[in-house]
Amino acid sequence: MSTENAPQSMYRSREGLGVWEHRGKVAAVGIGHGPTSRRWDGEADTSLGAISLIALRRAIEDAGVNPEDIDGLVMDERTTTGAFWPRGQELPWDVINAYNTTDAPLDGITQLSAEWILKNMPELTGNKFTIYGPGCMSNAIVVAAQAIGDGLAHTCLVLKAWHNLPGRYYQSGPNADDAIPGTPALRSLWGAPACYGTAIQFAEYCRKYGKNHDMMAPFISNSRRNGLKFPEGYWAQHRPEEITPEDYKAARWIAKPANLFDNDIPIMCSAAYLFTTAERARHLKQKPVYILGHASSRGQGRSFVPTLDEVEAECASSGRKLLEAAGITVDDVSFENLYDGFPQFHQFHMEGIRYRGVQPGEALDFYQTDISISGPNPVSPSGGNIGSGRSRFWMHTDCIQQIQRRAGERQVTGVEPVIGVSGGPMPTGGNFTCWSATPDY
């Protein structure tokens, strides 16, 4: 069995497409998370596959569906951007052989295929549809929503997992070599870290609008504060450390103007959701959270680093597309959970959709006001990647939980949680979802 990437036709990446044809007809009804850890310890029961099986089974249990009634699986096979099995290192055969294997020995360890999942979840006897939404959970969510709306599946698991290995992220593979091929050399020779492009955009943003790095401090502190109220998250589980504004301002630089806390921490983690039709959702255990619309950005910079102008134009377009798909205005949005990993582009997403009327260049001033979960303008109530570690999915879990009113200590209290928006990752390439308490808002 071979699982394909979703065709571009499943993504709504143009303006002018109108209201999503399946508005309110698809719902999230279950959530499951695996345990987190900083790096894999080499054991079978903490491997990428193991924590993903936990997440999937928890989502099924949370929704209260019979596994045999699940007919779809949408996920992402790739599980890292910077942690690669060292060349020449012996494969962990004891772990590989602890599970049902595929043709790829490291499946379930440094990658995760749909085939591996289905071989290791024999209870999914009714599965008839698998597809990849490659990139992150944001991709998988819009693909799953579209698949259910189109009738390709009626009850679908949505999975995203990330692995991390011993050693420093991004510092293995070609980055450790004495010579590299000519095409990647055009970028890599200058040694820019992953956050560099965003740091450049942020620097230009500060120059253009007269802002400064310290103005990010309230956002970072708020994000970690919210994350520490996310019991499924890495920081809450392992290192319950707040980030004060003073901590933030004193942190070491990675690529100035991006410091340590302008970067998220790579972790092992996995999350799964269960989506189904609105009709079926009404009869399940949890309050359904309906998808009003989804939208995708497929912009790209002209050259290496998208300029601030390119970023702002693309984020504004993404905001318009999402609101158009959902058939709402930004005034209808109760809270936003747009992506933050890197936090220095969160304001581009937020300004793009004009959350609370914030215009380009105004977000850092907005951060100096009450952006907490108890105020009228909650910003990133999930805490995002800064709050809970590098997953790119806390924002989605939080949207669902907030609207279900089971976000626990993170529950927003200054607004009625009726409509939430989430998505990312990059300002010039992401996927966005609008969630609702009702199917016909």
Next chain:
Amino acid sequence: MKQGVIPDDLTRPFWEAANEERLVIQNCRDCDRLQHPPAPVCGKCGSDAALEWKQMSGRGRIYHYGVVHDCPIRLLQDDQPFNCAVINLDEDPGIQMYSHLPGTPVDEVPVGAAVELVFETAANGQKVPEWRVVGDS
């Protein structure tokens, strides 16, 4: 020290020109449009028929910069912290190149300043385009 470069099919003309201390950028004759990084086809018309390599003047301006303190490239880690700037070419400001701005003190980069092309030698002897500040911002 920059990593060595092993030219591949797509970028061989770029690196060969660099060894002659010339900067060439891929251009689509039909669209009269530069593109960098190079690609198998024109990013605008989708054709490979009119792609060529066009020599640049070697002049540009600094779009912005960062200071790298935690570099993922092993061979550059002894040089930290260092400037890493984005250069816009005079021929087309939409075309960017990276630069360590040799000769410019760390974190004293004049954003918007004029720069001119110079060349450095990478770990395996390959020459690499670099940029030096020649004017005020």
